[in-house]
Amino acid sequence: MAGRRRAWRSGVLGLCLLVGSLAGCGGQAGNASAKAAVQHVLDRRAAALLGHDERAYAATGTRAGYTNLRAVPLASWTYRLTGLHPGGSTTTADAEVRYRVRGFDRVPVTAERTLTLRRTADGHWYVGADRPAKDSGQQLWDEGPVAAVRGEHSLVLGVGQSGDRLHAYARLADHAVPAVTQTWGTAWTRHVLVLVPRSLDGMAGLLGSPASSYRGIAAVTTGETGAAKRGATRPKTAGAGTVRTPADRVIVNPDAYALLGDVGKQVVLTHETTHVATRAVTTPATPLWLSEGYADWIGYLGTGRTSTQVAPELWRAVQDGHAPAALPTDKDFAFSGDATKLAMAYEGGWLACRMIADHWGEVRLGEFYRAVGTRGKRAGAVEDALRKVLGTTPEGFTGRWRDYLRSQLG
Template structure:
């Protein structure tokens, strides 16, 4: 029996007409508004730009290219071509949300907040600032000199997405390799930290080192293979964490190195290390390396080669590495990670893995010495740790 209900194609057509109508109406308002007086949040011109961006945002989620491009002034072919490229990228991503909202408008330049999240992975949105130039017939360009957009994974060219069992990898480069590695790492992380985490993550693979630096908040990733981070949102809201893979350092890793690095970074995601400002860094990084190296078969003197040379020469560390020891400019950065890893492994071997996990959780809510005393029964593990280093690295 035939139904009078509209089929999917008719529904899409009606929605496209509604979106196009909204864009046309907004463009009409813009054409009728002059920019002489300083615009306010409620003036007609700002309202028209708001309506334009709302319709454009709806077009992104509906994957409606004509409606998306209807917001662009056809007299600007260069900008139109760039917007076609942007739409192609966004349409290929599994977006759960996409919003462009007006933060301010001076009559020709709109400061815009963009927000997006990935379906099945994000419980919070990534919020960034962008700039769009607006004319009587729609959008005419980006901000230009002095008004740079916040960096996005698609800022430097086309990207694709690969979805694994427990991850989404977005960018350019070895996406399948990273996705496979994260899928292998997820059960290993869960085996240590438990199931009380999302058990999935989003990884970004930038185009090049400059792109990686921009996405990492101007942090140089040339010697860092990957980084778990939650760059600050433009509106101050809690951001989702991302694993950022270095396009420069990643290719230099061995298969074992890639396994350890991805498991390490996924451990940071599992324990929400990006938002942790209280746990001492030796425990944050050492715990992640403990999970990363667990059951890897890596020999101690190979995995901690730099520290092993020092210990063999009789240069034992006198204290656990402090916060500054993990700075990218630290001359003993490798040794600091190795010291932290072996401290955590010693705790797990001496007191049990559950005690190490309990210590990590306790140190997030109380001072380091109190956490050590409450969980391990002693506030000073340095003598035992020094003996452990001597035994395993001499």
């Protein structure tokens, strides 16, 4: 009898283990089924957006995204579900959105998103909210309905901006593209995408940074450089630079931009467009004095502005007998530091590029820029390009640059 009881208990234990195993498999199968169902809803949502079918989009949940994206010319839009987190009456999902703007993005832009989902009693899933994931930057349509204006060489997307204002940006960009092409050449896309958020806070949201980082900055350019991602910006009339994101965008700070005069506004858009054009050959080998100085040099071409007008901080330093002894370093371009020092860094880079154009010629300046970038790594890149393209040494170049400062600003 005791033996039979032991056998019975053993059988019960085995049955319990089997039931537990089946329950685990059922839980996994249920989760997989839920993921598949949610992914199906997201696929329908993407198809409706691309097909301009608002009714089909609304059938998958909130229609706010459709309304905000209606005017954006999308070439592609896909969701990839990466996580599902049930919790009470709602479920949270992690997803990647990959999209391309028609005529401007050669590869998809990827945005990390957090979705709030709800499931009805009959088992259907709906998207209740779609927002940027934690620590991810916003997309322009997160800020409201996007308006689009096409130019001959440009597309301007804006939120909270009048049509006249967006058309003005398009005219400036359309002037900038051929101006850059005339100097840099045709080996780039020769069009530019400009984003105009509602305010400085909107700009900061797109860049995923505090608004204080961009106060007084007229615009920045985002884009992945030829071999890596890099960043810089400028807090003066031609506030400009490159920010770490995977697609070419000129992002305007409408608050600071509105304070510029006509010449300043054109300089900003031309400067930013230069960053778009030179992106493919701008690598970690390229010092910021060269990339920012070259963009400023093209930006100011034909404006009639004198050296003193473009480089007022360096002019003061030269007048006071404190002219810099060396070209600005990358650290000098940190916009979190001293504003005067930063302005002098940009002015010094501009004068270095202007000096190359004056002494060796504009064509040689472009060749020098490309030669530096082809190295890929910083060590030896500038030195080799100085020797091979300009026939000089770092010491000789720096000495000539110091003399040029004194002659132009003295």
